[in-house]
Amino acid sequence: MKRLLLAPLALTLAACGAQPPPPPPPPAAPAGPSEAEVASTILGCEYTVGGAPEALAKHTLPATPCWTNKYVDRVDENVRYFALDGLMADHGLSRLAAVELQNHYRDLMRADPKRDRGQAFATALERAKKGEFESGVDPQVMAAAKFVVVFDLDETFYDQRTATAACSDAAFEYQSGGETKTKYIKMAPGWQAAVARIRELGGQVVLFSANLDDRTLLNLSKIMLDGQPLTESPAIAGIMTNSFLTQQSKTAPPGSAEAPYKGQPIFEPSKDLRHFDPALKKVVLVDDNPLRFFQFRNTRTFQKFHADELCGAADPELRAAYEGMLPAVVAEVEESVAWMDQNPGAGFATAYLPYSDLGQVALRFLMDTRQWDAAQARAYVRAHPDVVSAKF
Numbered sequence: 001m002k003r004l005l006l007a008p009l010a011l012t013l014a015a016c017g018a019q020p021p022p023p024p025p026p027p028a029a030p031a032g033p034s035e036a037e038v039a040s041t042i043l044g045c046e047y048t049v050g051g052a053p054e055a056l057a058k059h060t061l062p063a064t065p066c067w068t069n070k071y072v073d074r075v076d077e078n079v080r081y082f083a084l085d086g087l088m089a090d091h092g093l094s095r096l097a098a099v100e101l102q103n104h105y106r107d108l109m110r111a112d113p114k115r116d117r118g119q120a121f122a123t124a125l126e127r128a129k130k131g132e133f134e135s136g137v138d139p140q141v142m143a144a145a146k147f148v149v150v151f152d153l154d155e156t157f158y159d160q161r162t163a164t165a166a167c168s169d170a171a172f173e174y175q176s177g178g179e180t181k182t183k184y185i186k187m188a189p190g191w192q193a194a195v196a197r198i199r200e201l202g203g204q205v206v207l208f209s210a211n212l213d214d215r216t217l218l219n220l221s222k223i224m225l226d227g228q229p230l231t232e233s234p235a236i237a238g239i240m241t242n243s244f245l246t247q248q249s250k251t252a253p254p255g256s257a258e259a260p261y262k263g264q265p266i267f268e269p270s271k272d273l274r275h276f277d278p279a280l281k282k283v284v285l286v287d288d289n290p291l292r293f294f295q296f297r298n299t300r301t302f303q304k305f306h307a308d309e310l311c312g313a314a315d316p317e318l319r320a321a322y323e324g325m326l327p328a329v330v331a332e333v334e335e336s337v338a339w340m341d342q343n344p345g346a347g348f349a350t351a352y353l354p355y356s357d358l359g360q361v362a363l364r365f366l367m368d369t370r371q372w373d374a375a376q377a378r379a380y381v382r383a384h385p386d387v388v389s390a391k392f
């Protein structure tokens, strides 16, 4: 600490003892007028976005510095995170339509990185307004569903990292760096029954992966359910991938429903469950990675599913545990739906609250202090949902 304080002092002393050198000449002005830089003040933060027309810059969140992102080495102007609240306020979009705009914009720029960005934004906006949703999520289907279960893919619904020819449910050849490689995917045991049972109970199933768009869709196109690839299966109510992850400012823009709102900023690109259920009354996410979500009353952290641990388990107890992972979630859903049916008016999120990440904290708090069993604690949590914190 002392050394940190001394450094500026030494600089000040040196500056006092000598004439400062003349200032360097100003850099040459950039040629021609701009597309160069548009400075904006939105969301209570000042920032500058290079090379973007104002309509686009206004709705772009400033890129987080490279050191915060292990997946990129430079800021790619074409991979933008949009301020969805601002898009919703300015263009009358739902949150789902706004994130579809972000996805369309990225698709357009990926297809042609030299494309005019303002034009890409206008096209993406037009598509979103027309309800062209690549995710396949239908707001009416979501609204009519009794409940919605969103499954993460990698290390939750399937494992593509440690699957092998001997331990896989799908295998196919693909191109990578000019080479032909074979991809193996192992599904979490019981996945088909899980989808079927959730739908039988009146729920909808959505898949949401943080992994890259094209790779994820290719994987899902090779996994069959009832004779159809998952990308075309009527049992799957939507598929979201990397371009649907969102960031969020701590401040909502003027005019939006939340303004003036100062809350927790979301800087890790994350899965926002409001796309499926704006009020978060009936949606839950099952995911192994809590770094990619933030609505902890509606999330259920899943033990990481690894194909090698399932297939290679020497201990039959451990193998049985891996085989029981998804069936355990289905049992929770069944128990929650049964409670919901006896308590009309209470939404699925409240019914499932005891199994959510924040609900589990409250459950343990009650069991530790009251010597209650899990059923007693669950009943209390459902009757007094405010005992579960709103956020971490």
Ligand SMILES: [Mg+2]
Pocket (backbone or CB within 6 Å): 152, 153, 154, 155, 156, 287, 288, 289
């Ligand atoms: Mg995962």
